[in-house]
Structures are given as C-alpha cells and as structure tokens.
Amino acid sequence: MQLHGTSRINEKGHLEIGSCDAVELVNRFGSPLYVMDEALIRERMRRYVKAFQSTNLPFQVAYASKAFSTLAMCRVVAEEGLHLDVVSDGELFTALQAGFPPDHIYFHGNNKTPQELEMGLEVGIGRFVVDNFVEMRLLNELARQKGKTVRVLLRTTPGVEAHTHNYIQTGQEDSKFGFDLVSGQVLEAVNSALQSDHLALEGFHCHIGSQIFEVDGFRMAIKKLSDFARECEETTGFVTRILNLGGGFGIRYNGDDSPLPVEQYVEAIAEAVRSGFADAEQLPEIWVEPGRSIVGEAGTTLYTVGTIKEIPGVRKYISVDGGMNDNPRTALYQASYEALLANRAPAPPEETVSVAGKLCETGDMLIWDIDLPKVKSGDILAVSCTGAYNYSMANNYNRVRRPAVVFVREGKAELVVRRETLEDLTRNDRLPERMLAAEPFRSS
Known part of the structure; x- marks a missing residue:
C-alpha cells in the first residue's frame, strides 16, 4: 500500500497517521473508524x-x-x-x-x-x-x-x-x-x-x-x-x-x-x-x-478482521467489521483499493485474500484479491484513500451503525463525528397508536 501524507510505519511496526498509532486509534475509538489526515x-x-x-x-x-x-x-x-x-x-x-x-x-x-x-x-x-x-x-x-x-x-x-x-x-x-x-x-x-x-x-x-x-x-x-x-x-x-x-x-x-x-x-x-x-x-x-x-487520499478506514473462510482452490475470504455500509464504492463503481495490516505493517505478503464486509449481500466486498501477510482474526486492516465518498455515502443497511470519524494531526486525534449508537438507529422510528394499544406478542 502506498502511504500518503503524514502516514508512516513506526518503530512498533504499526501504521501511523498524523503521528497517531492506528492500533491505538482503534483501541480508543473502536472500528470501523474513518481517520482523516x-x-x-x-x-x-x-x-x-x-x-x-x-x-x-x-x-x-x-x-x-x-x-x-x-x-x-x-x-x-x-x-x-x-x-x-x-x-x-x-x-x-x-x-x-x-x-x-x-x-x-x-x-x-x-x-x-x-x-x-x-x-x-x-x-x-x-x-x-x-x-x-x-x-x-x-x-x-x-x-x-x-x-x-x-x-x-x-x-x-x-x-x-x-x-x-x-x-x-x-x-x-x-x-x-x-x-x-x-x-x-x-x-x-x-x-x-x-x-x-x-x-x-x-x-x-x-x-x-x-x-x-x-x-x-x-x-x-x-x-x-x-x-x-x-x-x-x-x-x-x-x-x-x-x-x-x-x-x-x-x-x-x-x-x-x-x-x-x-x-x-x-x-x-x-x-x-x-x-x-x-x-x-x-x-x-x-x-x-x-x-x-482534496480529501480522498487523506482518508484511511481501519477495520478489525473477524472470520476467515477458505475455499480450497477457489478463494480465501477475510471478513471485517464494516463493508458496503461504510464504503459502497466497490459495489457501485467496481472501485479498487490498497490495504495493509496496520498492526503488522512491515510483514511481507504471504497470501492472496479477498476482503468481505459483514452485510447480508454477496456483493458486499471491499477488495478483491489482495496480497497480504498471513491474516489472523483480530488484525487491524487499514484501507487507504477512503476520504471521499465513503463517510458521505455511508448507510445503515442491516441496521449497522455508521462509524466514527477522527481528525489526526501532530500526534493528536480528535473525534469529529461520534459513532452511532444502537439508540440512534431507532431515534426516528414511531409506533402507530393502534400498535401501542395492542399486546406486543401473542402466544401460539
């Protein structure tokens, strides 16, 4: 992955953006996380x-x-x-x-x-x-x-x-x-x-x-x-x-x-x-x-790797905790991205994997066929150049919460958009009066 702006690999072997360690950013703000340089x-x-x-x-x-x-x-x-x-x-x-x-x-x-x-x-x-x-x-x-x-x-x-x-x-x-x-x-x-x-x-x-x-x-x-x-x-x-x-x-x-x-x-x-x-x-x-x-190359999205699925002779999938809800561009435009493991950035590539999202769509893919080190559950995947048309097109498909956004600069990380809560997902929902008056469930 080509590094942009203030990004570098630090002495811990971690990706660093704006002098902020990407692993520490995930520990502090959770993932998925939009990081803006x-x-x-x-x-x-x-x-x-x-x-x-x-x-x-x-x-x-x-x-x-x-x-x-x-x-x-x-x-x-x-x-x-x-x-x-x-x-x-x-x-x-x-x-x-x-x-x-x-x-x-x-x-x-x-x-x-x-x-x-x-x-x-x-x-x-x-x-x-x-x-x-x-x-x-x-x-x-x-x-x-x-x-x-x-x-x-x-x-x-x-x-x-x-x-x-x-x-x-x-x-x-x-x-x-x-x-x-x-x-x-x-x-x-x-x-x-x-x-x-x-x-x-x-x-x-x-x-x-x-x-x-x-x-x-x-x-x-x-x-x-x-x-x-x-x-x-x-x-x-x-x-x-x-x-x-x-x-x-x-x-x-x-x-x-x-x-x-x-x-x-x-x-x-x-x-x-x-x-x-x-x-x-x-x-x-x-x-x-x-x-x-202006903003495209300044954005990096950090994900945590979850499940891993290998189909012998076909493909190896790694699934992350986001997907087309926080980056629909691959599904919309067949967009292509680069990525690295933020927690093991200097490690050489060992396998070809495809990065899948967690949403209930076959087309929920972030990257097809990328060479990475041997991926493990819990790794932090950093996808570069996600500053434009990612947060702005994010959605709540599958009632997934939209990620937080942080600005990083000179070692300081500042939250500029908080992560949505579960309560946010139903904040605008309303139950009609007839449903409020009725018993919510009936036993069969």
Whole structure:
C-alpha cells in the first residue's frame, strides 16, 4: 500500500497517521473508524490556491462538500479561505452550523426543492448554479417574492465525455445535469435568464466527470464554452464573467491510477482559458470545485478482521467489521483499493485474500484479491484513500451503525463525528397508536 501524507510505519511496526498509532486509534475509538489526515487536507487546498496564483489569472477554489461534509471539515475549508459548493439543504445546514460565511457558498443540484431554494435565499448564499428551466422560473419567482436579486451561473453539458466510469460521467450530451450546449438549450437559457427580473447571470458552469487523469477533456470543454461565450456575446450582449470548470481531478487509489499533479491540471486549464478568450476584453474568472482530490487520499478506514473462510482452490475470504455500509464504492463503481495490516505493517505478503464486509449481500466486498501477510482474526486492516465518498455515502443497511470519524494531526486525534449508537438507529422510528394499544406478542 502506498502511504500518503503524514502516514508512516513506526518503530512498533504499526501504521501511523498524523503521528497517531492506528492500533491505538482503534483501541480508543473502536472500528470501523474513518481517520482523516488534517495536514494533508490543508496541504492539498493550499496547492490549488498556489497553483492558480502562479497563473496570475482571477480564480476561485471551492471545496465540493459532497465528497466529505462535517462541521469540522467545513471549518477547515473556511480557515483555508476556500469557498464551498453544496448540493442539498443538509450540506447547506452543516456549513451554516459550522459558521461558514453564506456568501461564500453556492448551491448545485438538478432538482433543488422549493424549500431548498428558499433556504438559500433566506440565508443569502453567494450563488445558485441553475440546472434547468423549471428551476430558473421557480428561483426567479421566489426571489421576486423576497425582493431579492440572485446571482446565478448556468450549468451546461458541453458534450465532452471524460474517460472515467459511466456512472460518474456528467459532461456528455445525454446527462441528467444542465442545459445542453449542442442542441441550443444554453443559448435559450441565457435569454431566459437575461429576461428574468430577479436573476443576475454571471457565467457558466460545467463538470465533465470524476476521477479524470488527463487534461484533454478540460481543454475541449473550455474550447466549446469559449466558442459559445463569443457567440452569446454577439447575439445577446452578455459577457461571461465567470467560467466554472467543476472538479473531477483524479487521485491514486492503486497502482493502476496515474493522476496528474494539481499544478498540471491548473496550468492546462489556465492556458485553455487564455487561448479560448484571447479576443475578450477581460478574461473570465476561473472557478474549480475539487472534492475527491482534496480529501480522498487523506482518508484511511481501519477495520478489525473477524472470520476467515477458505475455499480450497477457489478463494480465501477475510471478513471485517464494516463493508458496503461504510464504503459502497466497490459495489457501485467496481472501485479498487490498497490495504495493509496496520498492526503488522512491515510483514511481507504471504497470501492472496479477498476482503468481505459483514452485510447480508454477496456483493458486499471491499477488495478483491489482495496480497497480504498471513491474516489472523483480530488484525487491524487499514484501507487507504477512503476520504471521499465513503463517510458521505455511508448507510445503515442491516441496521449497522455508521462509524466514527477522527481528525489526526501532530500526534493528536480528535473525534469529529461520534459513532452511532444502537439508540440512534431507532431515534426516528414511531409506533402507530393502534400498535401501542395492542399486546406486543401473542402466544401460539
């Protein structure tokens, strides 16, 4: 397993993250346990800012909170001076509870409810990224009722298919997101926005996909949008002030992944914007929304090995105390991970095993066919690069409790999300009156 950030193997032969011993973390907080390397998170944020500063172009970096959203994470984003992208009232509420400045928040989503739009209007978020005509009309009407003018970007689908998993491609023409560029929907949306009394159009947004390892897709999207921006200015007079290229920058999950350095992505984007808008009086402000590339490699999930099953000549399974409830990505995307035994990290590999979860699904697998030392019940398995879309997609299938989350930094481990209790699982359950009045069980 490749070590990331502050991770190392200590003198006890244990995995250490943020100068905290992984075995001691499990002893203290239990398992499964999400461990987030705070120093690495902050370093990734600063790299994006520094890379854009070197281009001498106007920019804004916003963290995509869908990747991993907690009060502590929102506070880190604020402390580092980034903006925040939310896609639900829950993410917005979390940010507000953390004290995040509303005017540095903008709201995404293909089906924002009236209640979510009203919430954003009431707290005064910075911008809405308008996804469709229904939303545009509704937002304009709600803003009219509140006597406000709302700054908006239009989400576009530029017809660029990034080289990634089908489920996480979002920039192609056939997508649930945004106004289609090829068919002329975007121009129609521009005209509608300009005619809306309570919407102030500022520019365009696109997001071509996730886990992208090349820059050609970004270049192509910028070329299409800059060509459109020129046409749009000629036909409507609207000048593009903001160009939001979304996120999607890839990370290394295993040896087959070859992500580019942050600086290379940023340099390619800046060059493409300069080229595409060379004739413009002023270049638009470049926005990006990294999420996975900020928190993905900073996360490690610690599990305790339980049962072990060997099928001679077929496969050896080791089962851990978590599974697709705390990491559904293997089941969803056929995601691949690296891992090591945190309590015997230097031990050489001796066998090939597959890591199964404890849930009642054949597909509840975390890792297929990984080489590890001879695994024993009670070993601590550390799975790397679980910072993005693990906690955020965790669930209670089989009524399994969601794990705790700790931030580690300079030898200090701080609980930022407590482990759910059994009582939490029934906290929202209600029994109808007729059941309360009846005898709970009848003898046969």
